[in-house]
Amino acid sequence: MWCLWGLLLCEALLPIVVISVQVLSKVGDSVLLDAECPPGFQVREAIWRSLWPSEELLATFFRGSLETLYRSQFLGRVQLHGNLSLELGPLKTEDSGNFSLLMVDTGGKIWTQTLHLKVYDTVPKPMVQVFTAATEETQAPNTCQVFLSCWVSNISDITYSWRRERTMDVDAELHSFFSNGQLLSVSLGLGDQDVAYTCTASNPVSWDTATVTPWESCHPEAASGKASYKDVLLVVVPISLFLILAGLLGVWHHGLCSGKKKDASTDRVVSETENPLV
Template sequence: METLFRICFFMAMMRFSAAEELKRNLNGVVGGNVTFPDPVLELGFLLGGRGTIALVNDRKLQIVEEIYTNKLNWNRNSGLFTITDLQKNDSGVYKVDSKKARVFYISYNLTVYDGAPTPAVETLTVSSDSCWLLCSVDKATSLLWYKDQEVQNQNSSASSLPITVHKEDRDSSYRCVAANPAENKTLHVNVRTACGFNETESGDNPKQRAYWSVIPAAIALIIGALVVWRVKRRLSEKRQTEDYAEVQINNENPQDGTFATSAESSDHFDSTVYSKLKLPEVTSAEPDLQATPT
C-alpha cells in the first residue's frame, strides 16, 4: 500500500514538474502590446523575473511593481493580462499562476523586437521582355519577394533583395515583405507600371491602340482635303476661262465690211458686250485730176 502511494505521489510530482516546465514563446514590438493567453478569473498572479508583478483577488487587480502601474491591464471578463507600450527591457520570462482548479502555472518567454522596417522598391534595369526590381530597407531584416502566393527570393538578414520579373508574368501579383518574429510590413508592386510593360506591349497599351486607330482617319482627312482642293481649283480655272470674251472676225459676210464677234460673259461683268461690230462706211470721191492749161 505504501509502495502504491509513493508511485502515485511520484507521478503527480512528475506531472506538476512537466506542467511547470511548459513554456510558450511570445513576441512583441516596441510600442506595441502583448496579451498572455492564460486567464486568471478570480484568484491568481502575474509573475516576472523580479517576483510578483500583480495579483488578482476577489476579481480586483492589484499591481505590486510600480513600473507596471500604467502598463498592465487586466480584463475582468476574459481574465487576461495585457502589457502595453512594450520596450526592449520588457523582454523576459513571465508566469501566469491561476489558483482556480489548477496547481501549476505556465511560463511565457517574451521577446520584444524593434518594428519591422518599411520596404521600398526601385527599378534598376528594364529590357523589352524583363526588368530587375530591388527591394530595400534601412536596416537589415528578413526580406522576401512573393509572386502571387509563392516565395521567389528571400534572405533572413539583408538590407536589399532583387528579383527579375518577366513580361509574361506582368499580370501576377508581386509584393516585397520585410519581417521579424513580431511584425511584418508588405509593399505591393504593380509590375506593369514599375517595369513599363504597359508602354512596351502594343497590344495591351490603350495609348498605342488609339494612336494606330487615329492614323488611318488622319490619312483619310488629308486625302479628302486634297480632293476638295483639286476640285475647287479646276472650277476656279474654268470660271476664269469663261470670263474672257472671244472676239472673231465674221468671214461669212465680207462684202458688207462687218466683223462677227462672239462674246461669252460671266455674270460678274459690269460692261455691255455687243454681238456685232460694224466698221464705218468710207465713201470714195474721185479727185479732179484734170490739169488747168497754162
C-alpha cells in the first residue's frame, strides 16, 4: 500500500506525459482499455484507477505481480492482462466514466493515460407510424399527403434518418424533416403506391431499421383489394336488419299458431265434457 501511495505522490511531483483516448461500447459487451506507452518504456509499476463518477483503485502491477482484488463497482467484472491492458465487462450504462493508467519505468519516468469510456444501450427496432394529413373524403384519389413518425422508447442519444427505397435520390420538394429527423412529411402520387420508406435509428455503437409503405395507409382498400369499412357497413347493416325482422316475424307467427292450437284443444275438451258416452 505504501508503494501505491508513493506512485501517486510521484504522479503529483514528477513531470508526466499524458495521452487521452475516447472508448465507446454498449451494454452487455466487454471492452478492452489498451495500455499504450512509448517505445523503450520499461514498466516497473502500474496502477489502473476509475476517476469518475467515483475514484477507485481497479488493478495494479507491482514487482511482476498482477492484482485486481480491489473492491469497486467492477468487482468480478475486471481483468488485468499481461500487457497491462484492462478488460471490463459485461458493461452497464453506469460504467461510463473516466479511467486512468499510471505507469512508471525503471528510470522513474511517469506515463499516464486517461481513457473516457461511454457505454450506450443497444438500439432496438424502431416503431414507425403513418398519419394521413387529410381524410379520404377530402383527399384526391390519386394523391396522398402523409407524415411518417419514427420512434425508439427509453433510449437516449438516438439519431434518426430516412431512406426512400427503390430510388437513387430524394426529391427535396416532396420531403421535409422535423424534430431531429423523427418526423417525415411525404407527398405521394399514383406512381408511389409501392414505394417504401425506411427509418434508421442509431447511436454511435448500434442501429436498427423499420420499413413502411405509406400508400397502404392512404387508400387501404385499394392496396389490399378489400372493401372499405363504409362499404362493409352498407352490406352488413341491411342484412342484419332483415335477419332481425325475420326473427321477430317468426316468433310472432309461432306464438299465433300456438294460440290457435291451444284454443282448438280447449274446444275439444269442452265438447267431450258436454257429450259423455252412455
